[in-house]
Amino acid sequence: MSMTLMAKAMSIKVGNHLRKLVLIKLADNANDKGECWPSYQHVADQCECSKSAVKGHINSLIDMGLVSKENRLGVNNGKGNTSNVYYLMLDNPMAPESIGGGAPKNTGPMASKNPPMAPDNPPPRAGDGTRTSHSLEPVNEPLKTIGQLPAETDREVQITDDAKIVLKHLNLLTGSRYQPAKGSLANIRARLSDGHDLASVILVVDYKFEHWDGTEHAQYLRPSTLFQPSKFEGYLISATRWDEQNRPKCVNGKWQRPTQLTQATSDIPEGFNKNLPAAPTQGGSDDGYI
Numbered sequence: 001m002s003m004t005l006m007a008k009a010m011s012i013k014v015g016n017h018l019r020k021l022v023l024i025k026l027a028d029n030a031n032d033k034g035e036c037w038p039s040y041q042h043v044a045d046q047c048e049c050s051k052s053a054v055k056g057h058i059n060s061l062i063d064m065g066l067v068s069k070e071n072r073l074g075v076n077n078g079k080g081n082t083s084n085v086y087y088l089m090l091d092n093p094m095a096p097e098s099i100g101g102g103a104p105k106n107t108g109p110m111a112s113k114n115p116p117m118a119p120d121n122p123p124p125r126a127g128d129g130t131r132t133s134h135s136l137e138p139v140n141e142p143l144k145t146i147g148q149l150p151a152e153t154d155r156e157v158q159i160t161d162d163a164k165i166v167l168k169h170l171n172l173l174t175g176s177r178y179q180p181a182k183g184s185l186a187n188i189r190a191r192l193s194d195g196h197d198l199a200s201v202i203l204v205v206d207y208k209f210e211h212w213d214g215t216e217h218a219q220y221l222r223p224s225t226l227f228q229p230s231k232f233e234g235y236l237i238s239a240t241r242w243d244e245q246n247r248p249k250c251v252n253g254k255w256q257r258p259t260q261l262t263q264a265t266s267d268i269p270e271g272f273n274k275n276l277p278a279a280p281t282q283g284g285s286d287d288g289y290i
Contacts, residue, residue: 010024026088028085030088
């Protein structure tokens with residue numbers, strides 16, 4: 001997983017919640033060069049959507065210039081395909097509205113592509129001496145005003161969208177099925193409203209999952225606990241240090257850290273036992289990562 005690509009993917013607006021999740025999943029699978037090769041089915045399983053939806057959203061990301069795809073031939077005498085190779089290009093994202101077709105159906109309300117038609121009953125005409133033309137040609141008016149989605153700059157809408165991404169990420173890690181209802185999103189939205197960015201909130205989820213998974217504390221991997229105001233700041237401080245130390249593992253509630261050995265600066269004194277047991281290479285503590 002490339003944290004750089006994950007952070008970039010989280011900050012890019014792609015115009016659709018599920019498409020954003022697909023992009024984040026590709027970044028999660030990518031190496032530091034931006035290469036990944038997950039199957040459609042794997043992405044669909046992780047994002048809890050259909051395989052066809054994943055294909056459509058990946059095609060949309062390709063149209064936006066965020067992803068390129070390389071087909072690979074299968075190993076069975078060249079028949080069939082193995083999973084495609086995807087290359088993430090997140091440095092110069094295009095605006096979501098600049099893309100054309102390729103997005104899957106039912107991704108949200110869209111402005112009608114058909115020109116406005118004259119009503120069946122035309123309005124009353126003026127007197128006999130005046131004739132009014134009721135043309136069927138479309139009027140040259142902006143269509144964005146018809147069924148327009150909320151502005152992306154609306155802070156409340158953006159906070160809710162980000163909170164849903166965090167909840168989805170928590171479900172993927174823990175196997176839970178928290179729904180994007182008011183109760184599940186309330187604490188997440190509150191922490192985002194406090195000024196914490198999406199990457200920081202997801203970092204806390206990753207940290208506490210590594211800390212508590214497989215222990216009796218795993219029952220507290222839920223929105224009401226992870227994002228409560230009295231605990232979140234402390235979690236974030238520990239999570240940041242954990243991330244700076246390359247995210248070490250936590251086994252049975254104890255953090256695994258390599259022991260630092262200092263090389264001897266002089267010869268071993270004569271008669272000193274040279275067959276001392278080797279020092280342990282792993283150690284840990286059962287509290288937060290400090």
